[in-house]
Amino acid sequence: MSTWKVDHAKKTITSKSCPDCGESLTVEATSQQIWDFNHNANIQSVFPEMPKEDRERFITGTCGPCWTKMFGGLI
Numbered sequence: 001m002s003t004w005k006v007d008h009a010k011k012t013i014t015s016k017s018c019p020d021c022g023e024s025l026t027v028e029a030t031s032q033q034i035w036d037f038n039h040n041a042n043i044q045s046v047f048p049e050m051p052k053e054d055r056e057r058f059i060t061g062t063c064g065p066c067w068t069k070m071f072g073g074l075i
Contacts, residue, residue: 009030009031010028010029010030011028011029011030011031011034012026012027012028012029013026013027013028013029013034013058014026015054015057015058015061016057016058016060016061017061018057018061018062018063018066019060019061019062019066020062020063020066020069020070021063021065021066023063024057024061025054025057025058025063027050027054029047033046033047037058043055043058043059053067
């Protein structure tokens with residue numbers, strides 16, 4: 001029989017750097033959220049409370065202002 005310790009403490013995670021301006025975003029997440037995201041769970045399911053602009057930063061790294069500059073509209 002094995003025992004698993006579940007860590008519910010928040011950790012900090014940092015997004016990819018924005019390919020245009022180089023800025024990144026750091027947020028708090030649980031170990032379960034980090035596990036799910038790193039194992040290809042849908043980001044909307046993993047971080048439902050996170051604004052869509054912030055979720056995009058964790059997918060592509062692109063920040064909201066640079067997204068608008070590149071594509072002419074909001075995410």
